[in-house]
Structures are given as structure tokens and as C-alpha cells.
Amino acid sequence: MEKTKKTQTPENCPKCGSALGSVMETKSGKQFQRCSTGSWNAQTRSVDGCDFIKWITPEPKALDEKCPKCGEALMLTVTKFGKKLKKCSTSKWDPDTRTQSGCDYVEWIKGVTEQLNEECPDCGSALVMYTSAAGKKMKKCSTNQWDPKTRASSGCTYIQWQK
Ligand SMILES: [Zn+2]
Numbered sequence: 001m002e003k004t005k006k007t008q009t010p011e012n013c014p015k016c017g018s019a020l021g022s023v024m025e026t027k028s029g030k031q032f033q034r035c036s037t038g039s040w041n042a043q044t045r046s047v048d049g050c051d052f053i054k055w056i057t058p059e060p061k062a063l064d065e066k067c068p069k070c071g072e073a074l075m076l077t078v079t080k081f082g083k084k085l086k087k088c089s090t091s092k093w094d095p096d097t098r099t100q101s102g103c104d105y106v107e108w109i110k111g112v113t114e115q116l117n118e119e120c121p122d123c124g125s126a127l128v129m130y131t132s133a134a135g136k137k138m139k140k141c142s143t144n145q146w147d148p149k150t151r152a153s154s155g156c157t158y159i160q161w162q163k
Pocket residue numbers: 013014015016017018035036037050051052
């Protein structure tokens with residue numbers, strides 16, 4: 001069996017031609033690459049060297065969910081500001097005519113909850129993995145519910161923050 005290794009060709013800065021640095025992440029979960037010749041100077045609060053920054057926009061991910069408007073599959077997209085939204089996979093943006101075609105269903109999400117195959121150490125119910133819009137993860141008990149009316153949570157309070 002021959003293993004095909006994906007060699008990523010290093011990308012160069014469009015401003016000065018130097019190699020780009022490694023992918024970094026802001027506090028809010030946005031990913032970017034800075035030109036390797038540039039570095040942040042905390043004293044002058046400006047960039048020494050080349051100030052090129054490439055923001056990385058993650059690819060949309062197909063979801064196992066149907067659009068409530070038209071029944072087609074939903075996609076999960078992340079804006080370059082780190083905000084997540086679900087939108088209909090039939091939605092297309094045409095850059096030539098600057099119009100949108102297809103279904104216009106959009107749902108902004110604050111966080112994603114995934115079912116886990118683990119039991120809560122406190123009460124034995126299933127655990128869920130909650131990922132906030134900023135990319136922070138925590139495991140919590142599936143019996144824990146937030147009631148927006150009473151502004152109180154009910155159920156088991158088990159929470160484990162992930163690193
Ligand atoms: Zn550069």
C-alpha cells in the first residue's frame with residue numbers, strides 16, 4: 001500500500017512574497033496567518049515589518065438537518081468573525097449578478113450541542129458536548145435545561161470545561 005502524503009505547499013504573502021506564519025487563533029476563535037516577516041509590537045501597538053494578515057474562513061459543513069422552509073439539507077457556515085450560522089444548501093450567491101438564488105433560510109446559532117456516548121458522573125444521564133459560537137467546548141449533563149422565562153437552569157448541574 002502506498003501512502004499518499006499531502007504536502008501542503010507553503011503559501012506566500014501577496015504583499016512581500018515571504019512565507020506566511022503558522023495558523024493562530026484569536027480569543028474569539030477566529031483563525032488567521034500573519035506574514036512571517038511581521039510581528040506585533042506591543043509597545044508601539046503596531047506591526048513591525050509586513051502587516052499582511054490572512055483570515056481563514058472555514059469551509060461550510062453539511063449538516064444532518066433539514067431546512068424547515070424547503071426540506072433540503074442545511075449547511076453550517078462560519079463567518080470570518082467566528083459567528084456560526086446554519087443556512088440552506090440550496091442558497092447560492094451569484095457574484096456576477098450580485099443576487100442570491102435558492103432558499104433564503106438562515107439561522108444564527110449561539111452554540112452547538114452534540115450527543116455524547118458518555119454518562120454523567122453525577123446522575124448517570126447522557127452527557128452532551130456544548131460548543132459555544134466562539135469555539136469553547138464543555139461537556140454537560142443532558143438533563144440540564146435553561147429556562148429563558150424564569151432565567152434559571154434546571155436539572156443536573158454537571159459541567160466539565162474542555163481544553
Ligand atoms: Zn508580507
